[in-house]
Amino acid sequence: xxxxxxxxxxxxxxxxxxxxxxxxxxxxxxxxxxxxxxxxxxxxxxxxxxxxxxxxxxxxxxxxxxxxxxxxxxxxxxxxxxxxxxxxxxxxxxxxxxxxxxxxxxxxxxxxxxxxxxxxxxxxxxxxxxxxxxxxxxxxxxxxxxxxxxxxxxxxxxxxxxxxxxxxxxxxxxxxxxxxxxxxxxxxxxxxxxxxxxxxxxxxxxxxxxxxxxxxxxxxxxxxxxxxxxxxxxxxxxxxxxxxxxxxxxxxxxxxxxxxxxxxxxxxxxxxxxxxxxxxxxxxxxxxxxxxxxxxxxxxxxxxxxxxxxxxxxxxxxxxxxxxxxxxxxxxxxxxxxxxxxxxxxxxxxxxxxxxxxxxxxxxxxxxxxxxxxxxxxxxxxxxxxxxxxxxxxxxxxxxxxxxxxxxxxxxxxxxxxxxxxxxxxxxxxxxxxxxxxxxxxxxxxxxxxxxxxxxxxxxxxxxxxxxxxxxxxxxxxxxxxxxxxxxxxxxxxxxxxxxxxxxx
Amino acid sequence: xxxxxxxxxxxxxxxxxxxxxxxxxxxxxxxxxxxxxxxxxxxxxxxxxxxxxxxxxxxxxxxxxxxxxxxxxxxxxxxxxxxxxxxxxxxxxxxxxxxxxxxxxxxxxxxxxxxxxxxxxxxxxxxxxxxxxxxxxxxxxxxxxxxxxxxxxxx
Numbered sequence: 001x002x003x004x005x006x007x008x009x010x011x012x013x014x015x016x017x018x019x020x021x022x023x024x025x026x027x028x029x030x031x032x033x034x035x036x037x038x039x040x041x042x043x044x045x046x047x048x049x050x051x052x053x054x055x056x057x058x059x060x061x062x063x064x065x066x067x068x069x070x071x072x073x074x075x076x077x078x079x080x081x082x083x084x085x086x087x088x089x090x091x092x093x094x095x096x097x098x099x100x101x102x103x104x105x106x107x108x109x110x111x112x113x114x115x116x117x118x119x120x121x122x123x124x125x126x127x128x129x130x131x132x133x134x135x136x137x138x139x140x141x142x143x144x145x146x147x148x149x150x151x152x153x154x155x156x157x158x159x160x161x162x163x164x165x166x167x168x169x170x171x172x173x174x175x176x177x178x179x180x181x182x183x184x185x186x187x188x189x190x191x192x193x194x195x196x197x198x199x200x201x202x203x204x205x206x207x208x209x210x211x212x213x214x215x216x217x218x219x220x221x222x223x224x225x226x227x228x229x230x231x232x233x234x235x236x237x238x239x240x241x242x243x244x245x246x247x248x249x250x251x252x253x254x255x256x257x258x259x260x261x262x263x264x265x266x267x268x269x270x271x272x273x274x275x276x277x278x279x280x281x282x283x284x285x286x287x288x289x290x291x292x293x294x295x296x297x298x299x300x301x302x303x304x305x306x307x308x309x310x311x312x313x314x315x316x317x318x319x320x321x322x323x324x325x326x327x328x329x330x331x332x333x334x335x336x337x338x339x340x341x342x343x344x345x346x347x348x349x350x351x352x353x354x355x356x357x358x359x360x361x362x363x364x365x366x367x368x369x370x371x372x373x374x375x376x377x378x379x380x381x382x383x384x385x386x387x388x389x390x391x392x393x394x395x396x397x398x399x400x401x402x403x404x405x406x407x408x409x410x411x412x413x414x415x416x417x418x419x420x421x422x423x424x425x426x427x428x429x430x431x432x433x434x435x436x437x438x439x440x441x442x443x444x445x446x447x448x449x450x451x452x453x454x455x456x457x458x459x460x461x462x463x464x465x466x467x468x469x470x471x472x473x474x475x476x477x478x479x480x481x482x483x484x485x486x487x488x489x490x491x492x493x494x495x496x497x498x499x500x501x502x503x504x505x
Numbered sequence: 506x507x508x509x510x511x512x513x514x515x516x517x518x519x520x521x522x523x524x525x526x527x528x529x530x531x532x533x534x535x536x537x538x539x540x541x542x543x544x545x546x547x548x549x550x551x552x553x554x555x556x557x558x559x560x561x562x563x564x565x566x567x568x569x570x571x572x573x574x575x576x577x578x579x580x581x582x583x584x585x586x587x588x589x590x591x592x593x594x595x596x597x598x599x600x601x602x603x604x605x606x607x608x609x610x611x612x613x614x615x616x617x618x619x620x621x622x623x624x625x626x627x628x629x630x631x632x633x634x635x636x637x638x639x640x641x642x643x644x645x646x647x648x649x650x651x652x653x654x655x656x657x658x659x660x
Binding site for chain 2: 426453457
């Protein structure tokens with residue numbers, strides 16, 4: 001407890017260092033700017049800007065990346081509320097009530113409530129992170145390779161099955177991601193694996209190329225000529241952003257309940273952000289005395305899901321930073337960026353790199369304040385940016401992706417990887433596969449293999465070790481239960497209604 | 506319902522099973538080893554086997570179409586857009602070193618812009634020109650990307 005507070009004080013020192021502060025600001029600003037563009041989700045925004053951070057110090061790079069993350073997240077909310085266009089799936093549910101509010105001329109108030117809800121939820125998430133992380137670390141130090149393996153397995157299966165869409169397809173994509181992680185030189189034997197004879201692949205696939213291919217190129221490949229973006233005629237001025245007192249009162253409890261939902265789900269490994277926002281929305285509609293108002297501009301329907309997505313964002317950082325096990329694709333991407341910087345996330349991170357850990361936490365607060373400070377005066381500019389037609393946007397973005405991927409290693413080969421993953425991704429999307437499990441698998445793959453190998457060495461090849469150690473056994477059994485539940489409910493018809501259907505959108 | 510829609514699940518199973526089969530074939534040549542002394546092929550073969558099993562499951566028991574938000578059905582490939590975007594990236598790879606940064610940017614953006622039906626040739630050319638000027642200024646002068654600006658003419 002006391003060490004947490006001392007750590008936090010140290011963190012503020014790190015984050016307020018003007019050098020770090022500037023990068024945090026740049027991250028929030030650029031993230032918000034790119035995130036607000038139609039068709040740019042959080043993942044594609046982070047992947048486009050990822051190469052920028054490769055030459056930076058680890059602390060500054062991470063502060064900037066997380067700034068991009070919540071900047072893009074807020075930008076996505078603007079896009080959903082004013083354009084009815086879910087740039088990022090978690091915001092899809094915000095469209096339902098946010099856009100009707102825009103049509104009624106209350107778009108500004110919806111944005112204002114979103115801002116308040118996100119700030120409140122993020123603050124709660126940060127506090128949870130401050131006190132829960134050291135606790136988790138003290139437990140995590142007792143973990144051996146078998147436990148780490150079991151937790152990763154659980155996280156991977158949860159990530160694959162608890163997002164939207166078919167769980168079987170999610171698992172298939174997780175395996176594909178793990179396979180992508182195998183590409184390159186085997187650290188134990190020096191054997192080149194799945195490199196197709198290309199020397200360029202001996203260091204493995206490039207994380208940036210993989211993500212940009214899957215979330216940038218593939219997305220363009222499938223949404224070109226299909227995405228109908230009508231120019232927004234919404235005019236939002238600074239003064240419009242202040243919600244009325246009645247609106248604040250209406251949104252207050254939904255905001256708190258949304259935060260609680262997000263915090264709870266953030267603590268569960270693998271639950272995607274989309275499902276969290278859908279559950280927060282469904283909960284509000286269920287307990288509302290006037291459920292018929294939902295879908296017609298109910299402010300509760302904006303406050304709850306936005307709060308849940310922001311508290312989940314913060315709480316998601318806990319397992320990522322303390323165990324080195326990311327909860328979703330965005331976290332996997334941040335983790336991958338840290339590993340590229342030579343920082344190994346895990347229980348030792350807080351003691352070995354206190355500046356990274358506590359600096360990051362302090363920067364969350366600073367970043368969220370910056371977000372508020374930035375958005376109130378800039379809202380007019382963001383609204384303008386919404387009017388950039390998609391047909392001019394994506395050709396320019398493709399060039400930026402090419403040069404961004406190239407400049408990571410100054411290798412045109414990486415741009416080829418970008419093209420290949422783009423095409424793969426487009427086929428996967430057309431066949432209705434979810435793509436984010438691929439990133440999760442790709443980042444966790446090498447760690448999973450290494451820990452499995454170690455666990456087997458220690459136990460002399462006895463696979464039963466996973467069931468003999470209580471913590472490992474718990475996670476393995478949970479994973480097995482989740483997996484068999486999914487397979488059984490897949491084979492049995494009629495299928496269980498997904499959350500999306502329950503909300504009947 | 507098009508032929509593609511009808512066989513979506515079969516195709517999905519085939520794709521996953523095919524990737525799995527490739528991983529098993531390729532992986533076993535690295536040596537599988539035993540649990541105590543795992544070979545390099547152990548992990549890829551295990552993953553491949555899992556993918557084959559899932560592929561069979563998917564093809565044998567097609568899933569019901571997933572729920573989608575209104576206006577967000579399963580993605581469909583658009584041939585004109587798809588080909589032009591793929592071509593844009595390939596053109597960038599081919600031209601960047603040989604012809605220089607400026608022609609590469611222009612070709613990339615111009616080709617991609619023609620992927621939409623609404624964009625006219627003139628608009629595409631103007632957009633490409635704008636991005637080229639901006640890109641050359643930012644990447645060639647600002648960030649010193651190691652490409653010639655126009656190969657053989659202007660470095």
